[in-house]
Amino acid sequence: MTDNAYRVETTSRLAQWRIENLASCTYRKSDPFKIGKWNWRLVIEKNRTLQIKLYPEISGLTKDNPPIASFIIRVVSSLGGRKALTHPEIRDKQLKSSEDFVWALEFPLTGKFIIDLEFLDLKSASANVIQPSITSGGESCSVWTERFTQKDLRATALSSLGRMLSESIHTDISINASDGSIGAHRAVLAARSPVFRSMFLHDLKEKEMSAIDISDMSIEACQSFLNYIYGNIDEQDFLTHRLDLLRAADKYDVTDLKEACHDSLLEDIDTTNVLERLQNASLYHLPKLKICCMQYLVKFGKIYDIIDQFDVFIQSADRELIGEVFNEVLAVWKGF
Missing domain, CATH: 1.10.10 (Arc Repressor Mutant, subunit A)
Structure with a gap:
């Protein structure tokens, strides 16, 4: 028996184990193969029936975050033409041990056959959750969509907003501080401050002149204020200008900034x-x-x-x- 007898071929979500000949063998365990975050094994046992088992290898990851798998598994035999026997689709089943998924086939397999395993989804969850589902509470999430979490999307969006300000991309209003001016965007200011929004909705001079005078702030403090509004402020900048930011937050009704200043002070x-x-x-x-x-x-x-x-x-x-x-x-x- 060569090493190929234990090797499982994989793509991103599909695994195939080719069995050349079981013969008199009553037990065979595949080499580990990685799908998603976990290393998996397939096992074939011959007793009164032929059993196929699927489970993740025991590890710290499996213990703390056992996989919740949705998959289709089938046996494809070349005996008498290509024939396939498919297990009913498995949905959101938590797999931790070799006994969590066992498929007992009621007829013997002879000759060459393939165990074909296709994962439809894989989720991770803490070990104390028996059978979680994706809910608004976020108890589990697909390992293939984690890169698109709301946190990551917000970070990307904030980075883009920060570039809009720092690179003056399509600015349409000027903020005049006591010692300089900064280009900004009406839409962003209006979304973050009801005071700014009111300025642009009504026929005030700020709407007509496309400028807002904030003469009680230096250009550095005003830049920090805009950086916060655009989600692009760093900690040291915030600490340096806390009192100026507090005054601006109160004046322009940016409630989250006012609370941040309050907590920091x-x-x-x-x-x-x-x-x-x-x-x-x-x-x-x-x-x-x-x-x-x-x-x-x-x-x-x-x-x-x-x-x-x-x-x-x-x-x-x-x-x-x-x-x-x-x-x-x-x-x-x-x-x-």
């Missing part, structure tokens, strides 16, 4: 910025940031570390905000 409160952030929290209605700044100043006693800066703060800050700070201080004193 919570992460690095210290004595050098707490008073400024407290003012911004009050001005832009950021409740979590206001609470954290109050706690930092009063509960943790950092107000005493910046008493000179706090004296300046109370000379210029909103009266209502100052009252809130003193109420917090009184509440802490009462607790002692």
Whole structure:
């Protein structure tokens, strides 16, 4: 018996095992063959009946992500002319062991024959899912369509949008910052901001002149704002211009940017910025940031570390905000 007796020929979804002669052999296992993510084996056993088994090789991948297979398997014999016996189509069957798919043929096979296996689909799922299906929850997905997941499609779309901005592809409106101008696209701005959309819908000067004046932002901050809108901002750029981005997000009602700034400003409160952030929290209605700044100043006693800066703060800050700070201080004193 040569090595060819165990070899399975494959294409992307089709596998064929050619059996020259079983003779008196009662057991034969194929070499592993790869379809999709998994290495597979076919087994032939002769007892009272002839059994054909299909299963993935045991591995970490099979244990953690057992395949869910849809396939057609048939036996093609050349005895007395080319004849085929086809098993009923298998749909979404999870295969983990050699006993998960067993086909018992009720008649013996002699001479040459081919086991023809065609995979219609292969999905992967976590091992604790018994028989998942493709749902809106995304419990399983085809290994042949994973490259086209929504995540990848969004990344490609965002990359294209970023190029539209960075390469000024068919721009149709100019954004005038305090010290320069940037070309942009009405459709993108309108889709991301209801304020911009209103400008273009009504007979405002922005619609007539094809320009928007954002004179309270530098060209660098304005570029960062547009980069965010186009999904093309990097982390350092975002951190550098957080406060400018917060003001722009509030002014142009870009709610996801405002929330991103809010969350980011919570992460690095210290004595050098707490008073400024407290003012911004009050001005832009950021409740979590206001609470954290109050706690930092009063509960943790950092107000005493910046008493000179706090004296300046109370000379210029909103009266209502100052009252809130003193109420917090009184509440802490009462607790002692």
